[in-house]
Amino acid sequence: MPKVSVILPVYNVEAYLDEALYSLEKQTLKDIEIIAVNDGSTDNSLSILEKHALTDKRISIFSQTNQGQSTARNQALKHATGDYIYFMDSDDTLEYNALEMCYQYIESTKADFIFFDGDIILEEGAKGITWDYKRTFLTEEHHKYHGKELLDIMLDKGKHNCVVWLLLIRTEYLKRIALNFYPGIIHEDELFTVLLTIQSNNIFALAQSLVRHRIHNTSTMGKHYSRRNIKCYLTVVDELLKFEQSQIIKKFARYTLSKVFYTGHAIPFKEKFGVFWRAVKSDYLKYIGLKSTIVFWVK
Structure with a gap:
């Protein structure tokens, strides 16, 4: 071996x-x-x-x-x-x-x-x-x-x-x-x-x-940031929370999704609706945070 x-x-x-x-x-x-x-x-x-x-x-x-x-x-x-x-x-x-x-x-x-x-x-x-x-x-x-x-x-x-x-x-x-x-x-x-x-x-x-x-x-x-990047990060958080609803996983979700959606302001405006709605349906706004949400939509 x-x-x-x-x-x-x-x-x-x-x-x-x-x-x-x-x-x-x-x-x-x-x-x-x-x-x-x-x-x-x-x-x-x-x-x-x-x-x-x-x-x-x-x-x-x-x-x-x-x-x-x-x-x-x-x-x-x-x-x-x-x-x-x-x-x-x-x-x-x-x-x-x-x-x-x-x-x-x-x-x-x-x-x-x-x-x-x-x-x-x-x-x-x-x-x-x-x-x-x-x-x-x-x-x-x-x-x-x-x-x-x-x-x-x-x-x-x-x-x-x-x-x-x-x-x-x-x-x-x-x-x-x-x-x-x-x-x-x-x-x-x-x-x-x-x-x-x-x-x-x-x-x-x-x-x-x-x-x-x-x-x-x-x-x-x-590569340039795209809608696919955001969708895949959302899948990562989905799977981690399925594994366990621990405080460290929730902390990781906040750490990750706040950055992902802050950076996501760069994707085309028409592509934002689908990924944001997916985050809303998954109750992830609490992880994204107000600042990153505002930047995602208006920057």
């Missing part, structure tokens, strides 16, 4: 895929498997995967029609045999010692999962962002955190990062809580990481920046 299963959904990333794969192949932790799922790419991504698989037998390739990142990751999880899971974006790169450092740390702490930091590569033409992926400075290394406690800290400090590529997760823990990605939505990491976090009482932080995360004009974070 490999120590780490790297799950790599791939869709039309021919400009970046070589670099991502090289950063995996050069990892100082050699005992890994790389499970790539080609999600119906129409560029040369599949050819690049096949080229690398010829020289590195740790790479397995599966293909499907385009169904989105959630389904691709779920497909890869079915084939993962490693003790730990790392979800990598196929346009990112890792420090060459990243997986070894993470493996040694999670082995020493016996954590359900660990989290670490990342750096942003903002490419020309990509939409600017106003946050970063540094949050371990808010925690103590070698301190065991309960998930709800940790989420509460991050929400209070405005540093909640939902992304899965800043986590190394124990496979046994994922199986125990039977967690998969919700298909058919973007921002699926929001749902996955909150459910992952609140069900654990055994989380540790590794104060290292190990990922270089690329944002370009075709990535989810590089």
Whole structure:
């Protein structure tokens, strides 16, 4: 059994895929498997995967029609045999010692999962962002955190990062809580990481920046905000409140939906009615707040 299963959904990333794969192949932790799922790419991504698989037998390739990142990751999880899971974006790169450092740390702490930091590569033409992926400075290394406690800290400090590529997760823990990605939505990491976090009482932080995360004009974070963004965030909150009506979930809903609808002022006016009515029917105005509601409609 490999120590780490790297799950790599791939869709039309021919400009970046070589670099991502090289950063995996050069990892100082050699005992890994790389499970790539080609999600119906129409560029040369599949050819690049096949080229690398010829020289590195740790790479397995599966293909499907385009169904989105959630389904691709779920497909890869079915084939993962490693003790730990790392979800990598196929346009990112890792420090060459990243997986070894993470493996040694999670082995020493016996954590359900660990989290670490990342750096942003903002490419020309990509939409600017106003946050970063540094949050371990808010925690103590070698301190065991309960998930709800940790989420509460991050929400209070405005540093909640939902992304899965800043986590190394124990496979046994994922199986125990039977967690998969919700298909058919973007921002699926929001749902996955909150459910992952609140069900654990055994989380540790590794104060290292190990990922270089690329944002370009075709990535989810590089695209203009749309009605779909808002609808998917509403689905995330729907599913979390179905899971449990706890105070921390309600706090997350306020934290998230207030920002989502504040930012949502940028969508076309005629598209606002449908998403706002959905929020009203779900009784989410209490989470959105008056200020964000006003900005959504009049800014």
